[in-house]
Amino acid sequence: MSGPVPAGTPKTDTPKTATHTSGTGLHSAADTLRLAARVAVLSLHRPSSPDRRWDAFWRGVSLGSLREPIIWDAAPGAGNEEIRHHLQAMAGAMDTSLPMIDLGCGNGSITRRLTEIFPSVLGVDVSPEAVAAAHCAQPHVPGLSFRSLDATQPAAAAGLARELGDANVFVRGVFHILSRRRQACLAGSIEALLGTRGRIYLVETNVAGGALSYLRGLGATGEKIPGPLRQAISALPKPGQFGAGQRSRVFPADRWTLIAEGATVLRTNPMEAGGPPGSIPAYWAVLAPRPQTSGNVSTRW
Secondary structure, eight states: OOOOTTTTTTOOOOOOOOOOOOOHHHHHHHHOOOHHHHHHHHTTOOSSHHHHOOOOOOOHHHHOOOOSSOOOOOOOOHHHHHHHHHHHHHHHHHHHTSOOEEETTTHHHHHHHHTTOOOEEEEESOOHHHHHHHHHHHHHOEEEEEOOOOOOHHHHHHHHHHHOOEEEEEEESOOSSSOOOHHHHHHHHHHHHHHHTTEEEEEEEOOTHHHHHHHTTTTOOOOOOOOHHHHHHHHHHHOOOSSSHHHHHHSSSTTTTEEEEEEEEEEEESSSSOOEEEEEEEEEEEEEEOOOOTOOOOOOO
């Protein structure tokens, strides 16, 4: 099933990313080995727990020890246009009178934009350091709030669902860095948060070929890795692909109704000072829980 693609986004279902093709095939293979080695070295000192990585990352951003731009933040200009497209699609596909929950809110820069169409927006992040950064970075906006919560934990999600009632959920760039187990847990939590009237709008990176293809698409080679990428590699979980195939596994048709989907592009902070915004092939979808009979009990949790 497909729906209207936000204006200005690619219409192909399998977006392509740039690859490093200079030189002979042998040279490319050697460059890939050098890039893989660089990535391995940068990854050596990451905390083993993904959640601890996020806390360490946001603490470093707040204290100034991590000074590079945050690569997934929407870039000024082009990134604002990306978010505007998402807001237009949400306005046409969701009940905007419901609260909106931004799962994986980070520093809250996009969470704040959601208040343009939703009267109540809650930014949620597994990292208390991220929530502290959001409180500091974002101005006071009526209806905007933040809290730390692990949405992959059923009890935490159930408590939030009881508090808010039916709600919409926005997720940008979270599923592609989770394990399959945590993807399933998060989908189950989202199902509880939506209730009977809410819908989820998700946007995820959709780069075929694995993590090295993702890095190459943002300018990494065996000779050089841009600063924002080096910072992310050294601190954060490895990115993966999340497109229509992964969505159908995490949100199976027996439990979810696909409202709309399509290809898009994440417009992120430039990889080099003064350079153009980053451009990451991505996938978006709007889904709603499928009504379940009393005998069809969820086994996600």
